[in-house]
Amino acid sequence: xxxxxxxxxxxxxxxxxxxxxxxxxxxxxxxxxxxxxxxxxxxxxxxxxxxxxxxxxxxxxxxxxxxxxxxxxxxxxxxxxxxxxxxxxxxxxxxxxxxxxxxxxxxxxxxxxxxxxxxxxxxxxxxxxxxxxxxxxxxxxxxxxxxxxxxxxxxxxxxxxxxxxxxxxxxxxxxxxxxxxxxxxxxxxxxxxxxxxxxxxxxxxxxxxxxxxxxxxxxxxxxxxxxxxxxxxxxxxxxxxxxxxxxxxxxxxxxxxxxxxxxxxxxxxxxxxxxxxxxxxxxxxxxxxxxxxxxxxxxxxxxxxxxxxxxxxxxxxxxxxxxxxxxxxxxxxxxxxxxxxxxxxxxxxxxxxxxxxxxxxxxxxxxxxxxxxxxxxxxxxxxxxxxxxxxxxxxxx
Amino acid sequence: xxxxxxxxxxxxxxxxxxxxxxxxxxxxxxxxxxxxxxxxxxxxxxxxxxxxxxxxxxxxxxxxxxxxxxxxxxxxxxxxxxxxxxxxxxxxxxxxxxxxxxxxxxxxxxxxxxxxxxxxxxxxxxxxxxxxxxxxxxxxxxxxxxxxxxxxxxxxxxxxxxxxxxxxxxxxxxxxxxxxxxxxxxxxxxxxxxxxxxxxxxxxxxxxxxxxxxxxxxxxxxxxxxxxxxxxxxxxxxxxxxxxxxxxxxxxxxxxxxxxxxxxxxxxxxxxxxxxxxxxxxxxxxxxxxxxxxxxxxxxxxxxxxxxxxxxxxxxxxxxxxxxxxxxxxxxxxxxxxxxxxxxxxxxxxxxxxxxxxxxxxxxxxxxxxxxxxxxxxxxxxxxxxxxxxxxxxxxx
Numbered sequence: 186x187x188x189x190x191x192x193x194x195x196x197x198x199x200x201x202x203x204x205x206x207x208x209x210x211x212x213x214x215x216x217x218x219x220x221x222x223x224x225x226x227x228x229x230x231x232x233x234x235x236x237x238x239x240x241x242x243x244x245x246x247x248x249x250x251x252x253x254x255x256x257x258x259x260x261x262x263x264x265x266x267x268x269x270x271x272x273x274x275x276x277x278x279x280x281x282x283x284x285x286x287x288x289x290x291x292x293x294x295x296x297x298x299x300x301x302x303x304x305x306x307x308x309x310x311x312x313x314x315x316x317x318x319x320x321x322x323x324x325x326x327x328x329x330x331x332x333x334x335x336x337x338x339x340x341x342x343x344x345x346x347x348x349x350x351x352x353x354x355x356x357x358x359x360x361x362x363x364x365x366x367x368x369x370x371x372x373x374x375x376x377x378x379x380x381x382x383x384x385x386x387x388x389x390x391x392x393x394x395x396x397x398x399x400x401x402x403x404x405x406x407x408x409x410x411x412x413x414x415x416x417x418x419x420x421x422x423x424x425x426x427x428x429x430x431x432x433x434x435x436x437x438x439x440x441x442x443x444x445x446x447x448x449x450x451x452x453x454x455x456x457x458x459x460x461x462x463x464x465x466x467x468x469x470x471x472x473x474x475x476x477x478x479x480x481x482x483x484x485x486x487x488x489x490x491x492x493x494x495x496x497x498x499x500x501x502x503x504x505x506x507x508x509x510x511x512x513x514x515x516x517x518x519x520x521x522x523x524x525x526x527x528x529x530x531x532x533x534x535x536x537x538x539x540x541x542x543x544x545x546x547x548x549x550x551x552x553x554x555x556x557x558x559x560x561x562x563x564x565x566x567x568x569x570x571x572x573x574x575x576x577x578x579x580x581x582x
Numbered sequence: 583x584x585x586x587x588x589x590x591x592x593x594x595x596x597x598x599x600x601x602x603x604x605x606x607x608x609x610x611x612x613x614x615x616x617x618x619x620x621x622x623x624x625x626x627x628x629x630x631x632x633x634x635x636x637x638x639x640x641x642x643x644x645x646x647x648x649x650x651x652x653x654x655x656x657x658x659x660x661x662x663x664x665x666x667x668x669x670x671x672x673x674x675x676x677x678x679x680x681x682x683x684x685x686x687x688x689x690x691x692x693x694x695x696x697x698x699x700x701x702x703x704x705x706x707x708x709x710x711x712x713x714x715x716x717x718x719x720x721x722x723x724x725x726x727x728x729x730x731x732x733x734x735x736x737x738x739x740x741x742x743x744x745x746x747x748x749x750x751x752x753x754x755x756x757x758x759x760x761x762x763x764x765x766x767x768x769x770x771x772x773x774x775x776x777x778x779x780x781x782x783x784x785x786x787x788x789x790x791x792x793x794x795x796x797x798x799x800x801x802x803x804x805x806x807x808x809x810x811x812x813x814x815x816x817x818x819x820x821x822x823x824x825x826x827x828x829x830x831x832x833x834x835x836x837x838x839x840x841x842x843x844x845x846x847x848x849x850x851x852x853x854x855x856x857x858x859x860x861x862x863x864x865x866x867x868x869x870x871x872x873x874x875x876x877x878x879x880x881x882x883x884x885x886x887x888x889x890x891x892x893x894x895x896x897x898x899x900x901x902x903x904x905x906x907x908x909x910x911x912x913x914x915x916x917x918x919x920x921x922x923x924x925x926x927x928x929x930x931x932x933x934x935x936x937x938x939x940x941x942x943x944x945x946x947x948x949x950x951x952x953x954x955x956x957x958x959x960x961x962x963x964x965x966x967x968x969x970x971x972x973x974x975x976x977x978x979x
Contacts, residue, residue, distance in 0.1 A: 339945055347948055396817045408912065412817075419914020420793045420809075421949040429944045430908035434830060443907075443942040510840075511827035511905075512912055515805065517816020545840040547826045548736055551744055552818040 196232075199224060201582030203232045204241060207259050208285075208579055212245070214256025233259060240265030240328075241285065241578070261285040267327040268574025269370070270567040271315045272377055273307065273336045273360070275299055275351045275404040280315045281564065282322035282329060283571035285578070287388065291321035292567070296478075300351070304358045312367045319368070330578065332370045333570035334360050335377035337405050339423050344374040350429070350440035350448075351405045373573065377401070377566040378425055381524050381559075382409020383416055384569030387576075389522075390560050397520035398512060399559060400427060400505065401566075402527035406448040410516065428452065430508045447508045451501040453526050457483060459497035480526060487533050498533040505534065506541020513546050513554055524559040531558035593629075596621060598979030600629045601638060604656050605682075605976055609642070611653025630656060637662030637725075638682065638975070658682040664719055665971025666729040666767070667964040668712045669774055670704070670757070672696055672748045672801040677712045678961065679719035679726060680968035682975070684785070688718035689964070693875075697748070701755045709764045716765070727975065729767050730967035731757050732774035734802050736820050741771035747826070747837035747845075748802045770970065774798070774963040775822055778921050778956075779806020780813055781966030784973075786919075787957050794917035795909060796956060797824060797902065798963075799924035803845040807913065825849065827905045844905045848898040850923055854880060856894035877923060884930050895930040902931065903938025910943050910951055921956040928955035 202222050207213060213221065219229045236242040243262040263284045272279040276299070281292040295314050299307045311334075319329045338349025344361020365372040382399040395414040401407050406428030410417040418424055428448035429441050436445030449455060454466040462479045486494040509521055521538070523531050539556050546554055559565065599619050604610065610618065616626040633639040640659040660681045669676040673696070678689040692711055696704045708731075716726045735746025741758020762769040779796040792811040798804050803825030807814040815821055825845035826838050833842030846852060851863040859876050883891040906918055918935070920928050932953050939951050956962065 341948070348944065350944060410912070420916055421914055421945060423945040423949065424912060424914040426911040426914075426944050429911045429942065431829070431904050431942065432831065434904060441942075441944050446942075507828050507831060508908075511908055514823040514826045515807070515821060515909055516913065517818055517821040517823075519817055545826065545828065545838075545843075547745065547747060547823050547838045548818060548820040551738070552820065 197582050199228065199582075200232050200235065201580055203229060204236060204261075204579050204582050207242060208261055211260045212258035214258060216256050218259070263288065264326045265328065266330040266578055267322055268571040268578070269315060269319055269322075269329045269332040269368075270380070270570030270572070270574070271311060271332060271334045271364070272380075272566040272570065273299070273311050273334065274377060274566075275337055275349075278307075278311045278314055279564075279567045280311075280318040281567040281571055282318055282327060283568065283575055284327055285575055287572060287575065289564070289568065290325055290327060291318045292564070293318050293321075294563075299355070300353070304352075304355045307352075307355070308358065308360065308363050312364060315364070315368065329370065331574040332364060332368060332372045333380065333573045334364055334372060334374045335380040335566040335570045336360060336374065337377050337403065337407070339426070340374050340376055342422060344372065346374070349405075353440060375570070375573075376407060376409075376422075376425070378407030378409045378524075379416055379418065380409075380567075380569035380573065381407075381561070381565035382411050382425075382569070383573060384561055384565040385409070385522060385524070385559055386411050386414065386416075387572050388561060388568060394520045396518050397522055398425075398427075398509070398516070398518050399522045399524045399565075400509065400527060401524040402451070402453060403525050404448075404453050406452050408512070410518070412518070427508055427512060430511060432504045432507045447504060451504040451508075453480065456497050456501050456530075459500065460486060460491075460494040462486065462494070480529070484529060487530065495533065498530060499537050502534040502537025503541055506538040507545065509538060510542050510545035513542065517548070517552075519552065519554055521554060521556045522559045523557070524561065524565055525563055528558045528560075528562065594979050596625065596979075597629050597633065598977055600626060601633060601658075601976050601979050604639060605658055608657045609655035611655060613653050615656070660685065661723045662725065663727040663975055664724040665968040665975070666712060666716055666719075666726045666765075667777070667967030667969070667971070668708060668729060668731045668761070669777075669963040669967065670696070670708050670731065670733045671774060671963075672734055672746075675704075675708045675711055676961075676964045677708075677715040678964040678968055679715055679724060680965065680972055681724060682972055684969060684972065686961075686965065687722055687724060688715045689961070690715050690718075691960075696752070697750070701749075701752045704749075704752070705755065705757065705760050709761060712761070712765065726767065728971040729761060729765060729769045730777065730970045731761055731769060731771045732777040732963040732967045733757060733771065734774050734800065734804070736823070737771050737773055739819060741769065743771070746802075750837060772967070772970075773804065773806075773819075773822070775804030775806040775921075776813055776815065777806075777964075777966035777970065778804075778958070778962035779808050779822075779966070780970060781958055781962040782806070782919060782921070782956055783808050783811065783813075784969050785958060785965060791917045793915050794919055795822075795824075795906070795913070795915050796919045796921045796962075797906065797924060798921040799848070799850060800922050801845075801850050803849050805909070807915070809915070824905055824909060827908060829901045829904045844901060848901040848905075850877065853894050853898050853927075856897065857883065857888075857891040858894075859883065859891075877926070881926060884927065892930065895927060896934050899931040899934025900938055903935040904942065906935060907939050907942035910939065914945070914949075916949065916951060918951060918953045919956045920954070921958065921962055922960055925955045925957075925959065 219226045245258040279294040346358040349355045399409045408425040408427035429446045433445040437449045438444045439446040457463045616623045642655040676691040743755040746752045796806045805822040805824035826843045830842040834846045835841045836843040854860045
């Protein structure tokens with residue numbers, strides 16, 4: 186006979202409470218957990234035993250330094266269940282595994298140009314990368330229990346990539362189904378900027394603000410909006426498409442079907458062409474993931490003071506500032522963080538962005554906007570993806 | 583001796599529950615209210631007696647048509663406490679009183695040009711208007727218990743107008759203090775587009791969506807954003823400043839200090855000048871509130887098919903569409919409603935706005951955006967303002 190539903194729910198709730206408590210403050214004893222949660226010591230002990238068996242918690246040897254009867258400090262098990270994060274972007278794919286404590290335990294990135302592949306071939310390659318990274322983590326003693334896929338496009342609620350403006354052939358691609366079938370794991374799919382913003386919220390340097398927009402630049406430009414410590418997704422889950430805000434109504438045409446969109450003026454390829462680093466758009470592996478690629482060259486030229494490069498970055502910063510000012514005027518968030526490519530080029534982008542915000546944000550005089558650079562680098566999306574698996578595991582107890 | 587705090591809070595909570603129940607479904611008896619709320623009949627009877635004494639509820643004569651012992655149907659008291667709403671806009675001021683049932687019981691609008699007055703004189707005039715409307719309502723047997731002021735500018739959390747881009751001298755104007763002192767009432771202050779959006783949520787035609795943006799045009803352009811049935815205010819309360827989203831980086835300078843803002847391209851004065859109805863900006867009482875003003879002439883010319891007017895409205899619609907598409911790409915709401923001046927001109931604005939959304943919203947293919955016209959007219963802000971007073975009264979029990 187199974188337990189009544191109510192009992193089961195209460196027990197699961199309390200397991201999650203204990204697990205979250207250990208995640209937030211490791212090395213507590215059972216007695217300390219009982220105090221912190223308000224549960225009885227007997228209840229806590231039973232739950233902890235279950236969590237040890239499930240390999241979600243681990244026990245350290247008793248702390249002899251404390252007074253009275255020593256309790257065994259409890260920590261999240263860094264060698265138990267783990268989360269797999271995958272990123273499918275325009276010019277690279279990436280995967281990583283995080284253990285329960287949030288440490289990266291395996292990671293690989295591969296330069297590709299998904300504009301030149303069919304969705305089936307591109308997804309297959311990403312699955313193979315993910316399987317290699319999973320195998321690395323499992324060889325290290327971890328058990329991958331779920332995966333989350335970040336993709337540079339718009340995703341529906343059942344894990345289907347509806348549209349990726351920078352990957353013209355990739356429409357209605359069932360990423361959730363493909364990864365789930367191949368890897369035999371529960372899989373969720375989200376926009377890459379959303380996952381990067383979650384990574385920022387969870388792993389950003391202290392003091393990490395709870396209201397911010399993370400503007401991620403790669404070939405496409407996306408934004409993840411966090412309000413009061415929660416990702417803001419919008420009614421259909423498509424919020425944050427900052428790359429398709431118009432900054433120049435007479436500007437160049439965009440893969441989304443419109444023209445003058447921010448990413449056509451301030452995206453990676455627009456900057457590279459304008460700086461003269463590449464002659465035209467669509468060059469393979471130019472991006473942030475390529476250590477000796479065109480973005481590295483752009484950075485070198487900017488650092489060396491090359492006038493054309495500095496002008497290209499200044500223009501991109503101005504366009505970004507116009508779009509971000511509009512965003513802040515309608516959404517009213519106090520912090521802008523630059524991610525991905527924009528973080529790497531932040532030295533030359535923050536000033537022109539700030540100048541536009543100082544001109545254009547109507548509440549600027551008494552509600553100034555802070556513009557900063559994310560420290561997470563190009564790992565943000567995969568880390569955020571893997572961490573959603575971990576967090577869901579902890580929340581469900 | 584006063585009651586313990588806990589008891590007091592519970593009683594107030596239950597009073598509010600009963601009052602909200604009557605507001606949502608009038609003409610229930612005490613017995614029906616007990617069933618609906620889960621409270622005992624004795625508790626409900628006690629609370630109803632208090633609410634009758636406070637004149638929040640009224641009792642109709644017993645309904646003889648029903649079986650068993652007849653109960654007296656209860657309704658909100660339409661002749662008891664009332665809410666005062668005031669709007670201070672650029673070229674008109676307006677006030678109205680709503681009774682508890684949400685009916686307008688007194689209303690006046692006055693054409694002014696607040697650009698030509700000092701804040702002190704402008705506020706004084708608005709207070710005098712509000713006092714006349716209050717006197718009308720009180721002569722009708724109502725008791726005004728609070729006021730809410732809507733203003734075409736950015737308001738802080740303590741009722742100070744920080745800045746009104748279309749009223750250059752109006753900075754740091756303590757509207758809450760001025761109205762509160764003069765009228766001896768509790769006063770709240772909010773942005774006029776926010777209050778108009780609340781009016782739309784509460785009084786809009788059924789089926790009223792619970793996720794929408796109301797784009798209000800007058801001399802300035804503002805937006806009220808409603809997400810899941812709640813007004814979205816942003817971190818500092820300044821969300822929805824759509825009028826200052828850039829639609830033309832090379833466009834005309836704006837009162838906010840920037841240039842190319844939507845309201846300089848698609849606001850009332852831009853349309854009037856472009857259509858040739860007025861020769862230049864800044865004419866007194868041109869607006870929606872003036873029945874024989876320039877906006878009425880604009881409407882006549884558009885209806886008569888005047889090519890220059892139609893072109894001016896088409897251009898304004900395109901600019902609005904560009905700004906709204908950007909808004910939807912970042913905030914992801916499915917419904918746009920046009921308010922104020924834009925509602926009156928909706929016949930010629932909806933098509934060019936929709937055309938831009940069809941080109942520019944990246945999720946358009948599977949998440950289409952509906953563009954409609956608010957039926958509330960130019961009363962939306964004052965009705966929303968007065969209704970916030972009423973709603974606060976009902977919520978507090």
